[in-house]
Amino acid sequence: xxxxxxxxxxxxxxxxxxxxxxxxxxxxxxxxxxxxxxxxxxxxxxxxxxxxxxxxxxxxxxxxxxxxxxxxxxxxxxxxxxxxxxxxxxxxxxxxxxxxxxxxxxxxxxxxxxxxxxxxxxxxxxxxxxxxxxxxxxxxxxxxxxxxxx
Numbered sequence: 001x002x003x004x005x006x007x008x009x010x011x012x013x014x015x016x017x018x019x020x021x022x023x024x025x026x027x028x029x030x031x032x033x034x035x036x037x038x039x040x041x042x043x044x045x046x047x048x049x050x051x052x053x054x055x056x057x058x059x060x061x062x063x064x065x066x067x068x069x070x071x072x073x074x075x076x077x078x079x080x081x082x083x084x085x086x087x088x089x090x091x092x093x094x095x096x097x098x099x100x101x102x103x104x105x106x107x108x109x110x111x112x113x114x115x116x117x118x119x120x121x122x123x124x125x126x127x128x129x130x131x132x133x134x135x136x137x138x139x140x141x142x143x144x145x146x147x148x149x150x
Contacts, residue, residue, distance in 0.1 A: 001048075003040055010052060013112065014059050020096060020107055021063035031066050035059050053122050056112075060104060060123070094144050102137035105130055 001009075014035055018028035035058055045051040095106050104123065108114045116134065120127040 001044060001046070001051075003036065003044070006039065006044075006051065006055075007036060010055050013052075014055055016111065017056065017059045017107070018063055020092075020103060021060065021100065022066060023096060027066060031059070031062050034062050034066070038062070053118075056108070056122050057124070064100075091141060091145070094141060097144075098137060098140055102133050102140060105133040106137045106141070109134060 011032070014032055015028060018031040018035075019025060022028050022031060035055065038058055039045075039055070045054055091110075095103055098106070105119055108119045108122065109116070114122065116130045117127055120130045123130070
């Protein structure tokens with residue numbers, strides 16, 4: 001698999017994670033490039049499952065590093081909503097406003113379809129922590145969506 005194949009296969013996922021964490025499409029583009037530069041320097045990973053997990057982990061960490069240095073509190077929700085017409089983005093703006101500890105777990109569970117044990121492995125955290133963050137994240141979502149309905 002070439003770097004171009006990896007970008008074609010996983011580029012949308014990396015972009016969504018970058019936008020979700022950085023909240024700005026320009027910053028997300030910079031972070032996207034940084035992730036694939038890291039992959040290039042690291043060397044190609046042959047196992048597709050490990051490659052996807054590696055990309056998610058590196059993308060989240062790169063976003064954290066980027067935020068630490070360059071973070072700006074701006075977001076253009078339209079950038080997020082346009083990314084993939086096949087996905088249901090009704091809750092994504094609400095998820096974007098959540099603390100990172102819940103945001104990443106909810107995104108991986110609902111938008112990428114990972115199970116809690118897989119999320120635990122990807123994020124390198126205890127499975128019970130993943131479950132509790134999912135539970136608390138759902139509670140926050142219900143509360144915020146309920147506020148919008150009133």
